[in-house]
Amino acid sequence: MLNYSDLIKRYKKGQNISLYLRSNSKLSKSLITKISYDLQSGFTVKTFNKSRRDLCKKVLMPVVKEIKKFKSVKTILDFGTGEMTNLSILIKNLKNVNFYANDISFNRLYSGQNFLKKEIRKKIKLKLFITDHFKLPFPDNAFDIVTSCQALEPNGSYEKVLIKELYRISKKGLVLCEPHYELGNKLIKKRMKKHGYIKNLEGLFKKLGYKHKVIRQKYSLNPVNPASIFVVNKNNKSKSKQYFVDPYNKKKLVKKDGFYINPITKRIYPTINNVTIFNDEVNIYLPKY
Numbered sequence: 001m002l003n004y005s006d007l008i009k010r011y012k013k014g015q016n017i018s019l020y021l022r023s024n025s026k027l028s029k030s031l032i033t034k035i036s037y038d039l040q041s042g043f044t045v046k047t048f049n050k051s052r053r054d055l056c057k058k059v060l061m062p063v064v065k066e067i068k069k070f071k072s073v074k075t076i077l078d079f080g081t082g083e084m085t086n087l088s089i090l091i092k093n094l095k096n097v098n099f100y101a102n103d104i105s106f107n108r109l110y111s112g113q114n115f116l117k118k119e120i121r122k123k124i125k126l127k128l129f130i131t132d133h134f135k136l137p138f139p140d141n142a143f144d145i146v147t148s149c150q151a152l153e154p155n156g157s158y159e160k161v162l163i164k165e166l167y168r169i170s171k172k173g174l175v176l177c178e179p180h181y182e183l184g185n186k187l188i189k190k191r192m193k194k195h196g197y198i199k200n201l202e203g204l205f206k207k208l209g210y211k212h213k214v215i216r217q218k219y220s221l222n223p224v225n226p227a228s229i230f231v232v233n234k235n236n237k238s239k240s241k242q243y244f245v246d247p248y249n250k251k252k253l254v255k256k257d258g259f260y261i262n263p264i265t266k267r268i269y270p271t272i273n274n275v276t277i278f279n280d281e282v283n284i285y286l287p288k289y
Contacts, residue, residue: 002035004038007035007039008039011039011040017032017035017036017039018032018033018036018154018195019194019195021035021036029154029155029157029158029196030104030132030133030134033104033154033155034104034105037082037103037104037105037107037108038105038106038107038108040108041083041105041107041108041110041111042083042111044082044083044085044108044112045083045085045111045112045115048085048115053085055219055221056085056086056089056221057089058218058219059149059177059217059219059220059221059227060086060089060090060149060177061089061093062215062217062229063090063147063149063175063177063229064089064090064093064094066175066215066229066231067090067094067145067147067175068094070144070145070172070173071172072144073094073097073144073145073172074096074097074098074144074240075097075098075099075100075142075143075144075145075240075242076090076094076097076098076099076100076143076144076145076146076147077099077100077101077102077138077142077143077145077146077147077169077170078090078099078100078101078102078147078148078149079101079102079133079146079147079148079151079152079166080102080103080104080133080148080149080151080152081101081102081103081108081109081112081128081151082103082108082112082151083108083109083111083112083115084101084109084112084113084115084116085112085115085119086149087099087101087116088115088116088119088120090147091120091124091126092120097125098125098126098242099124099125099126099127100126100127100128100129100143100242101126101127101128101129102128102129102130102131102136103130104130104131104132104133104279105130106130106272106275106277106284106286107286109128109130109275110273110275110286113128113273113274127276128274128275128276129244129275129276129277129278130275130276130277130278130279131247131278131279132278132279132280133155133162133165134158134161134162134165135165135247135248135278136165136166136168136169136247137244137245137246137247137253137269137278138169138242138243138244138245139169139241139243139245139250139252140168140169140238141168141169141170141171141236141238141239141240141241142169142170142171142240142241142242142243143169143170143171143240143242144170144171144172144240145170145171145172145173145174145175146166146169146170146173146174146175146176147174147175147176147177148166148174148176148177148178149177149178149221150177150178150179150221150222150225150227151178152176152178152179152198153178153179153197153198153225154195154196154197154198155196155198156192156196156197156198156199157196159198159199159200159201159204160204160208163201163204163205163208163210164208167208167210167232167234170232170234170236171234171236171238171240172233172234172235172236173231173232173233173234173235174230174231174232174234175229175230175231176201176229176230176231176232177217177227177228177229177230178198178201178227178228178230179192179197179198179225179226179227180201180214180216180226180227180228181197181198181199181200182199182200182202183216183226183228184226187224188224188225188226191224191225192225197225201230202214202230205230205232210232210233210234211232211233211234212230212231212232212233213230213231214228214229214230214231215228215229215231216228217229244260244269244276244278246262246265246267246269247278249262249264249265251263251264251265253269258270258271259271260276272284
């Protein structure tokens with residue numbers, strides 16, 4: 001069992017938990033990422049002051065502009081939404097859109113919900129869920145657009161499986177604001193390698209045969225982590241359908257008494273604090289409760 005008390009102490013002393021666990025445990029990369037995000041939760045909301053909000057707008061308004069170039073966007077999945085500070089900007093600037101959002105960390109979504117209520121101050125159409133990122137609980141072509149904002153970055157070596165899964169559930173395409181390793185100088189590239197960040201997204205799109213374009217960003221959320229907007233066009237003509245499916249056999253789930261159930265396997269996926277849980281990690285921690 002994880003010793004969160006020890007990890008919290010290390011985090012408070014300024015230790016990088018991700019690097020610590022990579023050197024001192026045999027945990028999977030995705031679980032290490034989840035634990036690190038659990039411990040960081042609350043920080044993004046706490047530091048979302050006027051200057052940070054203004055910077056986020058400068059980074060995300062070009063993303064909004066690209067989304068609006070797609071016709072009749074009614075549904076968006078914000079992948080790796082974190083504490084929903086970036087999502088709040090999308091919601092404010094994209095009208096008549098049904099949003100879904102996910103993260104690997106329940107704690108981040110838990111921390112972000114009160115922020116979003118205060119920030120938006122009106123009822124919005126939003127469903128939240130957690131997954132392990134590699135198997136998303138939706139049928140093919142479920143959403144008009146899938147977005148992300150520096151959410152793919154810690155998943156170096158998993159670029160292909162992630163991009164293919166996001167492409168699968170999108171109908172019109174992807175608008176991803178993500179680290180652009182190839183634009184970095186030697187020090188930036190060294191840092192990205194150290195932290196296991198993604199690389200060569202454009203090369204991957206070419207290899208997969210995805211029609212795409214790259215827009216270089218004037219601003220970045222982190223000066224040592226330069227990002228670009230990667231726009232992938234899919235333009236599937238089928239009808240999009242937003243409903244949860246079992247991520248393992250793609251059977252449509254039935255909602256019942258606060259959980260979703262697979263009518264074939266009888267497996268259930270509970271909803272806690274408006275967040276539906278689809279990952280296989282049995283233990284859920286709230287280190288920032």
